[in-house]
Amino acid sequence: MGQPRINSSSEAAALVAQRIRQLERESRRENLGRAWYKLSRNPMSVVGLAMVLSLILLAIAAPWVTPYPKHAGPFTDFANAKIPPCGRYLLGTDQIGRDILTRIIFGLRSSLLMGVVVLALVVPPGVLLGLLAGYFHGTWIDTLIMRITDIFLAVPPLILALAVASVLKPNLWNGMMAVSLMWWPWYTRLVYGLAVALRNEYFVTAAEITGASAGHILFREMLPNVLSPVFTKMSIDIAWVIIIGSMLSYVGLGVQPPEPSLGTMISDGARYLPDQWWIAVFPALAIVVVVLGFNLLGDGIRDMFAAEEI
């Protein structure tokens, strides 16, 4: 073992730090491999992952893979309206002659975008507030944050989201804002419970005794330890956000026509039940497929992290 020569204590410290970083990198790589192993042991999680990845790819590649990309916009063709599923139109056409398969694939875009954007807007403030309330457990900061959280948790999120969306101009972005405004408290409560427990852990006390700042304790000591439940919740929540988004657009408070969205397609199609059933049923099944994919994947991620914690 060719040990390098050490001339001073600062050099030694640098070497130690370097070695620690290297070990950290290795263990991270190892953890990633182990996580993948755990996920892949359950075939349903792998199916979920495959579903989610292909849905994302489909949504991104929509203009190139759909048979009639023009039908995603303001397009009418009354001669070909309400055609049942056939070779030319695999899932049939809607009341003004647009290919339903094409519109479903384009509709995926706003659904997935909604899920991602809402979680991106919701998770950081939700987690931060939960950490703060947990860190200042028992003080007025705790009381203030958690009592406000309680108010938002007192009503099902859909109702308040609908109310907020109804006073705003109806479009995708305001729909996202409305849902986001109602969603953060769930993360605050989750993280708060964890943070209160962490607050009494020895490593947090040790950091405090050595004079670490509040910022260091919050973000370097506590934050990493709440991330796996947060990620698990995110993977399950994204399906919920997509459902709520489709409900908003179902009642006309989300994506506006002619822009395709699964919710609007279902509500338009519901008027043509039962004779032109395909107009409503295929977009409805598309939502089920999206939600199923994210749920299967979410279950896998939950199992993965639960095992990791032991």
Place this chain on the structure above:
Amino acid sequence: MSLGRFLVRRIVHSIFVLLGLSIVIFVIARVMPGDPARMALGARAPQWVVDRVREQMHLNEPLTVQYVYWLRGALRADFGLSLVTQRPVTADIQEFFPASLELVLLAGLFSAVGGIGLGVLSARYKDTWIDNVVRVISYAGIVTPSFIFAILFVLLFGFVLKWFPVIGRLSEHTVAPPTVTGMVTVDALLAGRLDAFADALRHMVLPALALAMGSIAQEARITRSSMADNLGKDYIAAARALGISERVVMGRFLLKPSLIPTVSILGLDIAATLGVAFLVELIFNWPGLARYGMTSMLHKDLNAISAVILVLGVAFVTVNILVDIIVAYLDPRIRLRAARSE
């Protein structure tokens, strides 16, 4: 005694939550662009009328004063006039809330019976095909939103099989029973009209089932896993070793403690059903609170929107307290813990 104090604390807390909610609602309602007085009167009303109504609605006062006026009205169940129906909002809610309540209660019954039944079945025949079928059903129930179930049920049971009616609360040829509670099934029974009761029940089956599917699935999963957990415990082995019959072991020793998590989730699910009933009521054209709320939201009818959200908030908070009481009753450990933490 300790349960009483626990209860008082819960209720006081809930009152603060509802006060907070009323502030949130007030802010949402006032954030809206446009003059509420002008919207109430329409574009053609002369300016001096609008000014007078603004004065009457206290719109010229500071926001905090307006909030106090609004809250004082809300406490006396006075939410002003609805723009859509041109009636007092309170009268509308009195008419529409029982319809929703009726639906939600039946949905709750479906989820309790269906969910616990499927869960017990699944746990009893764990790892057999029955268990697998139940697990697939409950997964499907969890991933499918209630409004999609509603559409699929309308199509399948309403139009294709023609088993159940899909619109409204009563058939055209059925004379409505005199209104007492506003819940048609209860009113029909009170009037002794079995035909109207059966008809009303038939109208409720599909919407209630659509609302219940998600929580049936949830209940089945929870019952199964908590029964499976308890099945491995020593006291069950001890009971079996003592030669107590399998029926008693399953029914009395295993089921009761296993139902505690189910009951608490069931209560929350029933309350949440009030929230997701919006689209299901819309699809079945059910004259309930959710549909009323939805219509008022689409017409920016602020008085009605605020009232609906507040009523749902009160219902939600009340159900939560009830669930706490039931769970504390079922599980003596919670009572003891509450007593110790005093």
